[in-house]
Amino acid sequence: MNWRVIIGIAKTHLFTKIKQTAIAALGVTFGIGSYIALVSFMTGLNGMLDDLILNKTPHVHIYNEIEPSKEQPIDIHEAYANTFNIVKSIKPKQTQRKIHNALPIIHNLSKNNDVIAAIPQLKTQIFYISGPIELGGNLSGIDIMKEVEFFNFKDYIVKGTPQDLLNSDVGILLGSGVASKMSLGIGDRVQIRTAVGTNFPLKVIGVFQSGIADLDNVQSFVNLRTAQKILGVPRNHITDINVKLHDIDKAFPLAKKIEGQFNLKAIDIKTANAQFETGTNIRNLITYAVSITLLIVAGFGIYNILNMLIYEKMNDIAILKATGFSGKDVQYIFLSQAMIIGFVGGILGLLIGYIISSIIDKIAFETEALPTITTYPVNFNVWFYLIGISFAMVSTFLAGYLPSRKARKIDPVRIIRGQ
Amino acid sequence: MILEAKNINKYFKKPVPFHVLKDINFTVDDGEFISIMGKSGCGKSTLLYILSTMDTDYDGQLYLKNELVTGKSRDSLSYIRNKHIGFVFQFHYLLSEFSVLENVMLPAKKLGEKSLKEIEKAAFEKLEILNIEKLAHKKASQISGGEKQRVAIARALINNPSIIMGDEPTGNLDSHNAENVFKIFKNLSEEQGLSLLIVTHDIDFANKTDRIIEMLDGRIIS
Numbered sequence: 001m002n003w004r005v006i007i008g009i010a011k012t013h014l015f016t017k018i019k020q021t022a023i024a025a026l027g028v029t030f031g032i033g034s035y036i037a038l039v040s041f042m043t044g045l046n047g048m049l050d051d052l053i054l055n056k057t058p059h060v061h062i063y064n065e066i067e068p069s070k071e072q073p074i075d076i077h078e079a080y081a082n083t084f085n086i087v088k089s090i091k092p093k094q095t096q097r098k099i100h101n102a103l104p105i106i107h108n109l110s111k112n113n114d115v116i117a118a119i120p121q122l123k124t125q126i127f128y129i130s131g132p133i134e135l136g137g138n139l140s141g142i143d144i145m146k147e148v149e150f151f152n153f154k155d156y157i158v159k160g161t162p163q164d165l166l167n168s169d170v171g172i173l174l175g176s177g178v179a180s181k182m183s184l185g186i187g188d189r190v191q192i193r194t195a196v197g198t199n200f201p202l203k204v205i206g207v208f209q210s211g212i213a214d215l216d217n218v219q220s221f222v223n224l225r226t227a228q229k230i231l232g233v234p235r236n237h238i239t240d241i242n243v244k245l246h247d248i249d250k251a252f253p254l255a256k257k258i259e260g261q262f263n264l265k266a267i268d269i270k271t272a273n274a275q276f277e278t279g280t281n282i283r284n285l286i287t288y289a290v291s292i293t294l295l296i297v298a299g300f301g302i303y304n305i306l307n308m309l310i311y312e313k314m315n316d317i318a319i320l321k322a323t324g325f326s327g328k329d330v331q332y333i334f335l336s337q338a339m340i341i342g343f344v345g346g347i348l349g350l351l352i353g354y355i356i357s358s359i360i361d362k363i364a365f366e367t368e369a370l371p372t373i374t375t376y377p378v379n380f381n382v383w384f385y386l387i388g389i390s391f392a393m394v395s396t397f398l399a400g401y402l403p404s405r406k407a408r409k410i411d412p413v414r415i416i417r418g419q
Numbered sequence: 420m421i422l423e424a425k426n427i428n429k430y431f432k433k434p435v436p437f438h439v440l441k442d443i444n445f446t447v448d449d450g451e452f453i454s455i456m457g458k459s460g461c462g463k464s465t466l467l468y469i470l471s472t473m474d475t476d477y478d479g480q481l482y483l484k485n486e487l488v489t490g491k492s493r494d495s496l497s498y499i500r501n502k503h504i505g506f507v508f509q510f511h512y513l514l515s516e517f518s519v520l521e522n523v524m525l526p527a528k529k530l531g532e533k534s535l536k537e538i539e540k541a542a543f544e545k546l547e548i549l550n551i552e553k554l555a556h557k558k559a560s561q562i563s564g565g566e567k568q569r570v571a572i573a574r575a576l577i578n579n580p581s582i583i584m585g586d587e588p589t590g591n592l593d594s595h596n597a598e599n600v601f602k603i604f605k606n607l608s609e610e611q612g613l614s615l616l617i618v619t620h621d622i623d624f625a626n627k628t629d630r631i632i633e634m635l636d637g638r639i640i641s
């Protein structure tokens with residue numbers, strides 16, 4: 001096979017029909033360009049929405065649920081083994097929310113290879129007191145640096161810094177709703193009262209905003225040690241453990257294992273947020289459906305133009321065959337024309353797609369829910385570009401295949417006689 | 420012996436069954452310049468398409484350089500056409516979007532036995548033989564009919580074939596140009612020992628060739 005000759009002839013054909021060539025290539029460009037722009041934007045959006053949930057939600061959340069015992073004494077007693085027992089108005093036993101042996105559990109989890117981090121929290125209910133007003137709220141004692149490292153906590157701090165909280169024994173990071181209701185800002189003092197009635201003075205070192213108003217109106221954070229001091233409990237008093245994993249798919253089995261092993265409640269992220277995956281899948285589906293449709297339309301354009309070209313080039317085909325080019329050579333000439341159109345159109349499409357994505361990436365997009373995001377999210381992933389160009393080549397190959405096979409089968413004698 | 424046709428018969432099935440070539444037997448020797456004559460519709464072109472290996476739908480055997488070509492695969496027939504047979508059509512069949520030089524070079528590029536430089540040099544030599552080297556870089560669509568005919572002959576010569584076949588190559592040339600083409604053919608056969616098989620209606624042309632094959636209703640009569 002003499003490719004230089006074949007490509008040379010293909011190129012000459014394309015250049016002398018530059019208008020049709022351009023139209024065919026533009027079809028591909030349009031298809032690939034919109035695919036790139038669409039998929040970059042859509043997956044960017046998906047990624048943002050996923051992050052919204054994945055980054056601030058622990059993959060496994062371990063806590064001690066206060067609930068009535070599942071087995072009542074009568075169920076265990078031999079004497080009533082064969083009877084039908086009904087116990088009404090079962091109440092939970094008086095227990096603490098604290099996780100027993102929390103520190104050994106955290107230690108144990110940290111050694112698990114699937115686990116990136118297991119972080120303790122101490123959650124409690126409090127009142128914010130400002131003069132005569134008392135506001136109900138939640139206070140969490142956290143390991144601030146680990147929350148920043150593993151759960152993107154910094155993204156939600158709109159005033160102050162994590163360092164400020166770390167360095168302050170009496171510092172509190174107020175929810176934005178709490179802060180605005182009580183007109184508090186950095187440096188102000190705020191009193192809190194625990195469930196048992198002790199008051200504790202704290203100093204506002206920052207404000208956080210999660211974007212979820214119900215949360216921002218009640219939630220505040222202090223250092224874990226501060227929270228333990230407020231409640232007057234020892235250092236091993238912990239109510240929640242948040243676990244982050246390498247592979248989110250392992251969350252469910254791990255949660256089940258923990259529940260079985262430690263007699264605790266463990267909720268995995270997928271159970272807690274079942275809807276989020278469905279949304280992602282549907283958005284991906286739409287993206288690919290639209291892109292494939294565009295490429296099919298472009299493919300038909302190429303098919304048409306190549307068919308036309310072959311009718312116009314009947315004489316050339318007959319001459320080539322008469323002077324010793326084989327059917328295959330002729331087929332490759334037209335197939336390479338399709339591939340050249342696909343390649344040039346595809347590369348241009350990647351370029352256009354990149355330009356459009358870059359423009360989208362610059363468009364301002366501000367939302368309460370996402371304080372860190374200022375422009376539309378775009379996912380610049382090399383894979384999209386590789387898929388895009390392969391897609392262009394494959395679809396033009398398919399579009400060029402039938403017409404080129406026709407060219408291969410043309411009988412030169414019939415054409416020569418026809419003159 | 421360059422070419423031998425043995426018992427060649429051909430039928431057209433459509434539109435009505437038609438026995439177009441009947442028991443064709445003849446040979447072409449090395450360096451022989453043969454013309455084929457006969458009334459319009461007697462089957463000259465049909466025969467030439469078979470001899471040039473483009474048409475494979477016939478009965479009988481065709482030998483080229485003592486080798487049976489009947490029944491070979493399409494790809495090997497393409498190679499044989501490329502290497503051993505130069506074909507000149509009645510109408511000047513050139514690739515109109517390519518330059519004269521490129522048209523002449525193409526069969527050699529396909530053959531791929533020489534470098535591009537050598538091919539270009541050979542193409543210029545052929546163009547010089549036909550006195551049209553000045554046209555080398557013109558587009559094939561921008562030259563006259565007589566010039567096109569000569570370009571087609573140059574192209575047929577580029578791979579130094581064993582035989583040249585022409586289907587009325589002077590058919591639509593004026594007498595001056597026809598005379599020119601005849602001289603070129605004569606030279607090739609005498610100086611380079613090339614065999615030629617030329618279909619013509621021009622009796623003056625035919626009379627100057629080594630041998631005339633006369634056809635009537637699909638048979639060779641002399």
Ligand SMILES: Nc1ncnc2c1ncn2[C@@H]1O[C@H](COP(=O)(O)OP(=O)(O)OP(=O)(O)O)[C@@H](O)[C@H]1O
Nearest residue numbers: 431433434437439458459460461462463464465466
């Ligand atoms: N494809 C075909 N199908 C059916 N009949 C055909 C076909 N091609 C040619 N014929 C018939 O075969 C006969 C021979 O045709 P051919 O073209 O070989 O004649 P020719 O001798 O070259 O004539 P001319 O001198 O006019 O070129 C003619 O009668 C023609 O009508």
Ligand SMILES: [Mg+2]
Nearest residue numbers: 463464465586
């Ligand atoms: Mg004829």
